[in-house]
Amino acid sequence: MKNVIVKKGYDLRLSGSPASELEVLKTPSTLGVLPEHIPFIIPRLRVEKGQKVKIGTPLFEDKRDMNLVFLSPGAGVITDIRYGQRRVIQEIVIDLDEIEAMEEFPRTDLSMIESMDPSLIKERLVKGGVWPFLRALPFRDIAGRDSDPSSIVVSLNGKDSFAPSPSLYLRGKEDLFLYGLSVLRKLTKTVHIMASGDCGNLSVDVKNTITHTTTGPYPSDDPGVLLYHIKQTKEENKAFFIDGQDLVLLAQLMRDGVYPSWKVIATGGPACGKKKHFRVRVGSPVKALQLGSGEESTRVVAGGVMRGYNLPSDSYLGYYESSLTVLNEGDEEEFLGFLRAGYNRPSFTRTFLSAFNRKDFSMNCNMHGELRPCINCGACASVCPVDILPQFAFKCLQAGEVEEGLAHGLLDCVECALCTYVCPSKVDVCAILKKAKADYSKEQA
Amino acid sequence: MNLFAKHIKKLLDASEKHFEKGGKLQRYHPVYEATRTFFFIPGHTALSRPHVRDGLDLKRLMSFVILALLPHFFFGVYNAGYQANLGSGLPIDFIAVMTRGLVLVLPLVVVSYGVGLFWEGLFAMIRRHAISEGFLVTGLLYPLILPPTMPLWQAAIGITFGVVIGKEVFGGTGRNLVNPALTARAFVFFSYPLSMAGDSVWVAVSKGVGNVSDAVTGATALAVSAAVTNPSTVETHLAQAGFTFEKLFLGLYPGSIGETSTLLCLIGAVFLCVTGIASYRIIVGGVLGVLVTGYLLNALTGPSSSPYLSLNPVYHLVMGGFAFGIAYMATDPVSGPGMNGSRWLYGFLIGMLTVIIRVFNPAYPDGVMLAILFMNLFAPLLDYIEIKTKLRKRIPNV
DSSP states (O other): OEEEEOOOOOOOOBSOOOOSOEEEOOOOSEEEEOGGGSTTOOEEESOOTTOEEOBTOEEEEETTEEEEEEEOSSOEEEEEEEEOGGGOEEEEEEEEOSSOOBOOOOOOOHHHHHHSOHHHHHHHHHHTTOGGGSEETTTTEEOOSSOOOSEEEEEOOOOSTTOOOHHHHTTTOHHHHHHHHHHHHHHOSOEEEEEESOOOSOOHHHHHHOOEEEESSTTTTOHHHHHHHHOOSGGGGOEEEEEHHHHHHHHHHHHHOSOOOEEEEEEEOTTOSOOSEEEEETTOBGGGGOOSOOSTTEEEEESOTTTOEEEOTTOBOOSSOOEEEEEEOOOSOEETGGGOOOTTOOOSSSOSGGGGOOSOBOOBSBOSSOOOOOOOOOHHHHHOTTOOOHHHHHHHHHTTOHHHHHHTTGGGOOOOOHHHHHOTTOOOHHHHHHHHHHHHHHHHO | OHHHHHHHHHHHHHHHHHHSTTSTTGGGHHHHHHHHHHHEEOOOBOSSSSOSOOSOOHHHHHHHHHHHHHHHHHHHHHHHHHHHHHHTTOOOSHHHHHHHHHHHHHHHHHHHHHHHHHHHHHHHHHHTOOOOTHHHHHHHHHHHTSOTTOOHHHHHHHHHHHHHTTTGGGTSTTOOSSOHHHHHHHHHHHHOTTTOOSSEEEEEEESSTTSOEEEEEEEOHHHHHHHOOSSSOHHHHHHHTTOOHHHHHHOOSSSSTTTSOHHHHHHHHHHHHHTTSSOHHHHHHHHHHHHHHHHHHHHHOOTTSOGGGGSOTHHHHHSTTHHHIIIIITTOTTTSOSSHHHHHHHHHHHHHHHHHHHHHOTTOSOOHHHHHHHHHHHHHHHHHHHHHHHHHHSOOOO
């Protein structure tokens, strides 16, 4: 086991971390699927309103690769398909049956895996709707089926608020996890298993598989950050990565022949009523969790405050996300705010008394200031975990110098959003880098 | 406090409609916005990730620099009044001195802010963007590096040049090549040498109560050092002229309004570095630059060379405007370099150039202003070189 020290980054110390107790939530009466929040895909529906589906029936496919299907997490009737602006498919809502039927997928024993052709494994993963759990660096798009990754990174735990603890989602699933690793080893020669910081109590079998631990602040949990620190050649840039829990789900489909429909999520945040772990149906409605939100002045964020998205309180859990954070909006004006002592106002600099505060901070979504020109203070460069100089790189990109941006290490960017967080001029640096990456990715395709 | 806030809010809300689109004062919207956001940080929330943001904004960042400058302002007021009353034989008790000082200094500060804000506001209105906080610092820095006897019209022309040519023609805050406050000072320095020459400083004196103010000049420490001809040490000469090390360090001697006290510069620099606003690398680099160059010159002195070369380099730190310049001007993030290595070199070269200009160039007794402006122009080059070397070490990812 190698330890990788990540020096740069920043820990938010957001209050309301989830307790390590696990509540099993009953199956709700409806489930939802959110195609809108699966990055890069162009969804095309395979079902229509009123149609009956089973667990594992394809709901929609990706227009870019028609074999890439996304399956139904529940069995019942499709009662609604909601569209957003420009006909974006926001939600597919399924009313569940009393007794749910399942699509059958082939079962594969561990012994069979060894002798299987990798292309057959890939085909089963794609048909089983779990292939998209594998994503490819540097663009973080769904892994290409024809591409040959230099390595696959499995990340056990996340540092963004508040990824579920591996000790909870792996409890009783250790054999599935190990099975999943053998599947990945058929796809590539090198599999890195990374753990960052505290993983709780893991079984010895799982612990022995860990190849890298990372020490450091957020985002030292990111596969891209690990890769940046351990890579020797540029060929190693083409790596796949997968979340630890998603690997368990992938293994479940492959070994047991059932589309996985349960997962562990964590809930927390300063405005959250229940700060703990839940075992829930994939695609559960947020309301079923009864987080004490739903008021006007709170915001539910799916997938961490640094990387996640706003989830309306009547929406559902997404495909990738396994955490919900509830924050106060904080949309009030603040009188003479620039003069406040700020014992409870966290800052990367030491311009508030919060520099002496050792407790976790109750943060809200307020911008704490207005957009101003970049003054080249360099705060972003001192937090960037992959040593990009965001203050120079974003100016290259805004001037249209993509080549220079690439030389600056644009594709090493792990989209952790720390540059945007620390900026005193409130420039959304991360969005500029992310957009440039996405544009470049399109150009490459 | 809350009642006060409520009243201001009511007032602002009532006047808002005039500044909105279609209102009769819509051109002046930046002025309204600047006023409103001065009193109230807006309730804007992050629309997308990251959903939380750091507490620091430019308003607070700039107000911290102003906070660091306020002791200089008050000491400058006291010092200007003290020197004036001392020179004209008036009482030097605290109240009298402060009153005299305020009469001398306050008009300069008012003119600097008034004229500067006029230009800022004008450009903000034409460009339809918000008035930037950066000027609040420039507007206070500039009068602090002027002599108290500076005619107001000259100060006004100087700040106009500083804001318009030093900053706005490049596109405003964040885009300027050189420090606007120093550009303004350089302009008046070269345009009106009689008002500020650097080798002598005017002290306001009055012939009697009620009479028109007049002024006398006295040599600065820099001029005394440069004028030493006999082989005895410069330090003794300085002491004889009244410039002991303690006096130069504490700052109660005639000079530009805010720059005389090295002690206050030290306190301000530590404050800005500890809070994370100024780069300690530039300041430490600058001090090292002065000391290394100074000791090198000491080592090079022969019997025939100017005695100024043998001055103890520590004196260079407390004489003239070096301490003020390196603490507040060189650390301007916009006109300085953005890379940490470059910051060391940038600071070091400022220190070095300051000493070299002081010692070898009789035309400019104090070199720090020119040294900083010169290095401002080199900052992008230093950054460029360091970035190129850094990028070469990256494992490419294309």
